[in-house]
Amino acid sequence: MQEDISILKGLHPGIVLERELKKRKLAKGSFALSINEFPQTLGAIAKGKRNMNTALALKIEHALGIEEGYFMILQVFYEIKEEKRKQYSNQHPDLSKLRAILFWDTKMEKIDWQQQKRAVIQRVFERGNDQEKEEVNRFYGKAAVNQVLKNKTQKKDAS
Known part of the structure; x- marks a missing residue:
């Protein structure tokens, strides 16, 4: 998992989730319903418009057999990247x-x-x-x- 994370650092966890679902040939809507979530919620996360939360990450990881904490680690690295981007956005040469x-x-x-x-x-x-x-x-x-x-x-x- 550590190797995967170093490659994926900074990506929104929804992008990784989308790829994982495609790889397994699972439709987002039916997968969302299977874990008692709204399809719109999963769709927004997959598009990067909504952040992953701990409860949902645990449901997804359990359903897909992925190591616990994987999506939350990705979420934290994504948030770090975004925060750095905001902090540096005003820093530029003359x-x-x-x-x-x-x-x-x-x-x-x-x-x-x-x-x-x-x-x-x-x-x-x-x-x-x-x-x-x-x-x-x-x-x-x-x-x-x-x-x-x-x-x-x-x-x-x-x-």
Whole structure:
């Protein structure tokens, strides 16, 4: 289970549940009824619109023969990911020092600067000017930037 969880960290447990039900060829509606739950509840969870709760997680795990606590662990990791996303959403480099043309394929206000750190660093260091590189170094730190650039060079050398 630990191996599965490290791969699935940050995914909503509903996505994993949906996949598990498809794999077992179980319809969400009839499965929900079989565990005395409303099909709408299970549907909302499977779509990621509603969080998993402990009582429901235990019912699902018991019915599917999955280790107890599996879905709640996924729920906690999902909530951690979402909380980090909220905390970091206001943290970004000084956008006045970055040209929008560097990110021609996306809106700069939509960039998740932490999640897409590697791509941002690579793009700025491939196409950016000195001021933009300085700002990326300031925002991420020189050690992080050097690590990303070093990894990129190693991947190039390996191919």
